[in-house]
Amino acid sequence: MTIKVxxxxxxxxxxxxxxTVVRARAAATESEPSGPRPPRDAWSDPSRIAAHRMPHPGPTAWGRTYWPS
Known part of the structure; x- marks a missing residue:
């Protein structure tokens, strides 16, 4: 490895x-497993939040909003 200023x-x-920083980062990259990652459980999967399209609000949607005080 060659470093040039x-x-x-x-x-x-x-x-x-x-x-030292460059060598530590290189060592950390080499030690990471290169195989497939284990699947995520459904609870931590962010795609479950956006699985369904939300309906578009209508022209009177502003009157149905609720702001807790």
């Missing part, structure tokens, strides 16, 4: 910190 003049400490 394009702009600026980092100190050795700044460069070491940046390399």
């Amino acid at each position: 394009v702009r600026g003049n980092p100190t050795p400490e700044e460069l070491a910190a940046a390399l």
Whole structure:
């Protein structure tokens, strides 16, 4: 892996910190399983909320709204 500083003049400490972050991210990516993910349960599936289209409000829908006080 090659890292090139394009702009600026980092100190050795700044460069070491940046390399540590890059290496940690690369290690985390390699350790993730690449197989298929387990299926979500129905409770946490966001598509269950939008499974049905909501009806469009009519011209008098504003009178049927309820604002709790």
